[in-house]
Amino acid sequence: MKAPFTSLAGFRAVFETLPQVDAEAVEAATTRNETLTKPKGALGRLEELAIWYAGWIGDGRPALDRPQVAIFAGNHGIAARGVSAFPPEVTVQMVANYRAGGAAVNQLCRVAGASMTVTELELDRPTLDFTVSPAMTEDELVAALAAGWEAVGDETDLLVVGEMGIGNTTAAAAIAAALFGGTAAEWTGRGSGVVGSALEAKTRVVAEGLERHAEALSDPLEVLRRLGGREIAAMAGAIARARVGRTPVILDGFICTSAAAVLHALTPSALDHAIAGHVSAEGAHPAALARIGKEPLLDLGMRLGEGTGAIVAINILRSAVACLSGMATFAEAGVSGG
Ligand SMILES: O=C(O)c1ccc[n+]([C@@H]2O[C@H](COP(=O)([O-])O)[C@@H](O)[C@H]2O)c1
Numbered sequence: 001m002k003a004p005f006t007s008l009a010g011f012r013a014v015f016e017t018l019p020q021v022d023a024e025a026v027e028a029a030t031t032r033n034e035t036l037t038k039p040k041g042a043l044g045r046l047e048e049l050a051i052w053y054a055g056w057i058g059d060g061r062p063a064l065d066r067p068q069v070a071i072f073a074g075n076h077g078i079a080a081r082g083v084s085a086f087p088p089e090v091t092v093q094m095v096a097n098y099r100a101g102g103a104a105v106n107q108l109c110r111v112a113g114a115s116m117t118v119t120e121l122e123l124d125r126p127t128l129d130f131t132v133s134p135a136m137t138e139d140e141l142v143a144a145l146a147a148g149w150e151a152v153g154d155e156t157d158l159l160v161v162g163e164m165g166i167g168n169t170t171a172a173a174a175i176a177a178a179l180f181g182g183t184a185a186e187w188t189g190r191g192s193g194v195v196g197s198a199l200e201a202k203t204r205v206v207a208e209g210l211e212r213h214a215e216a217l218s219d220p221l222e223v224l225r226r227l228g229g230r231e232i233a234a235m236a237g238a239i240a241r242a243r244v245g246r247t248p249v250i251l252d253g254f255i256c257t258s259a260a261a262v263l264h265a266l267t268p269s270a271l272d273h274a275i276a277g278h279v280s281a282e283g284a285h286p287a288a289l290a291r292i293g294k295e296p297l298l299d300l301g302m303r304l305g306e307g308t309g310a311i312v313a314i315n316i317l318r319s320a321v322a323c324l325s326g327m328a329t330f331a332e333a334g335v336s337g338g
C-alpha cells in the first residue's frame, strides 16, 4: 500500500490515531483458551502469545497462513571508518545471495513457510558519516520510511523485519545511546566480529556521533535521521505500517530493536503489536529489549541479523496459534474435568 505520508510531519501524524487491539477478539480468544483440553495454563507462554496474536488479527480463533519476512539493505558512510569486520561491498553481495537463495534467511523462511521480500535502499549511495554531518536529509529519511511502509503486503498476517548493512551496529548503537541515555561504551558491541582496539575505535566513533549531534537528539525522528541508516528507517516504516494495519510483528536482533525503539520513543503503544523473537548475542541487545519492555522468546546465541532470530520464532507463534484455534474443548472431546 502506498505510504500515506510524504513528509516527516505526515509520518508523525500516523502516531496520533493508532488503532487499538481488538478487545472483543482478545476476550473471545481468552474464553476459548479456558475451555481447551488441557489443564489451565499448561501451554505456558504459548497461551499468552496466541491471545496476543488473536487480538491484533481481530479473530478469537485466528489463522496464521501468510507470514512475510521483509529484509531491508542499506549502506553506511560510517563503514569507511573501519567499524566493521567486513568491507562495505558485502552488503550488495549479500543481497545477491538473498536473491539466489543462498543465505541463512532463505533456508529459515522455507522452514517457517514465510514469503520473503528484499528491498535495497540506494546501496550505491551510502548515508553520510554521522561524525561529520547528519546521516540523511529529511527527504532521504522520508523516502526510506515510505519504502519500508510499502514493502509490507496487504495480505500479510505476520511480519518479520530484518536487515543487512555493513556498519549498521554502529548506527544502531548510536541510536540506542541517543534514545536511552548512557555512554557509547554501554551500547557498542562486536557487531560482525569487531574486537580489541577495533572495538575501542568503534566506540569512539559512536561517542563522536553523539557529541556531534548532542543538541538535536531530543526528537526520536531526528535521532533516526542523524544517526540512523536507510535500512533502519525502512524497518521503522514497516513496523509502523504493520501497527496501523494491526498486523502482528516479530522483532529480530539489535539493529531491528533500535529501529523499533525510535517508534517506542514517539509513543510506547507503537510497539504493542510487536514481540521480541530472540535476544541476540550483541552485548547491548538485552538492555535495549528491556527499555522497550519486550521479553525475548529465544536465546540461541545468534547475531546474524537479516531477520533470522525472529524467523526461527515464527514456528513458536504458529504452534501457539495452532493450539488456540485447532484444539477441541472439554465439551467437544468429552473429556471430564474442564
Ligand atoms: O541482529 C543482530 O543483533 C546483529 C548483531 C551483529 C551483526 N549483525 C549483522 O551484521 C551486520 C552489521 O555488523 P557490523 O559489524 O558491520 O556493524 C549487519 O548486516 C547485521 O545484519 C546483526
Ligand SMILES: Cc1cc2nc[nH]c2cc1C
Pocket: 086, 090, 094, 163, 164, 165, 192, 304, 305, 306
Ligand atoms: C557475511 C554476512 C552476512 C550477514 N547477514 C546479515 N548481516 C551480515 C553480515 C555479514 C558480514
